Amino acid sequence: MGIVTPGFTGRAREPGTKLPPGQYLTRDFPVLSAGPTPRIPLDKWEFAVITETGQRHTWSWPALLALPAETVTVDIHCVTKWSKLGTTWTGVSVDTLLADVETGADHALVHSYGGYTTNLPLEDLLDGKAWVAYKYDGEDLHPEHGGPARLLVPHLYFWKSAKWVRGIQLTPEDEPGFWESVGYHNYGDPWREQRYQGD
């Protein structure tokens, strides 16, 4: 427990709400980004899975929408301390996108339009843990929130859920992405409060 702050009592707590350590509940949907929002026309949009041998599997926007989609309700946790519970997304499971991909790689580097990257172990993208999401709360995903499509990986801090996703590159070695290269934790488990390098 931290040192008690004199005179601080905090706001009334809702019983039964379990948040990861250090998080607070928000009812709005904050937007954070490193730079301007990229705008991608749908007729130019493409998603690619690139294996460690350079094999490319690609989907145009219509092809993505034609894949079996799921609607999931998940809790999301941002490293800047806000958590939003019960958010609903529609998208394609990454398991579906990787179904026909042959790879021996253990790591993934996710790429976004605008140059953002983030890395994760491949196993954190599999077995129902990740989606390429294109709807939030029943509506088309807003560009501010990563539309037309973003990665959704709710079990990790939300910077791993790359907005404006354009591809997943499978890599034999772990390659740190954007925030991971400027002091943020390489893995980012909110339940172990892995915010920054060294946590």
Added chain:
Amino acid sequence: MDTRDETTTARTLVLDVPDWPGHLAGQHVDVRLTAPDGYSTQRSYSIASAPDGTKVELTVQRIPDGEVSSYLTGVFSIGGPVELRGPIGGWFVWRRTDAAPVLLVAGGSGIVPLMAMVRTRMAAGSRVPFRLVYSIRTPADGFYADELRSAGVDLTYVHTRAGPGPVGRLTAATLDSHGWPASLEPACYVCGPTGFVETVSDILVALGHDPGRVRTERFG
């Protein structure tokens, strides 16, 4: 250590942090408050000051129903302990060794990390050209008004609700006239509420600035 009211709803806290390792302009700290029952909560606050030994200044804007901001701008008294962690952030920073002209665009309390950049430049005796466009509701809402007048930066205020001159939102025309031309390849830093940052960064890109040279920090 000390407090200073910037406006009727914002207060600067001057903290003494033993073993503070120093910081870069633009970085922030995470402040943690702990109630007697063990409940604790954290928020991030941008550092307002240039590096200066163990002194760290934070300017906190009181938010309606803000759990932490109402404490820090209210009950928290000079000399009270506060737990903080930092400095944090490696992207939205300005280093004295960065030579490119700098454009700072602030919306409301977004001025805080940009003021750290202005102060760092001043303390270093730097001649890097800085332009600041500062959007606030009325003149009374501006932080650091006196200091900004003599800070050695080209300063343009935008008053969105009331003011001595034209009143209205920040526009592309203002950024075109009072920002740096894109051909100069300035480093742009935009900070403030998310809607403001979205609009301003879209304008800068539309004016020809390379998106990779527009760094954004959004509050809320």
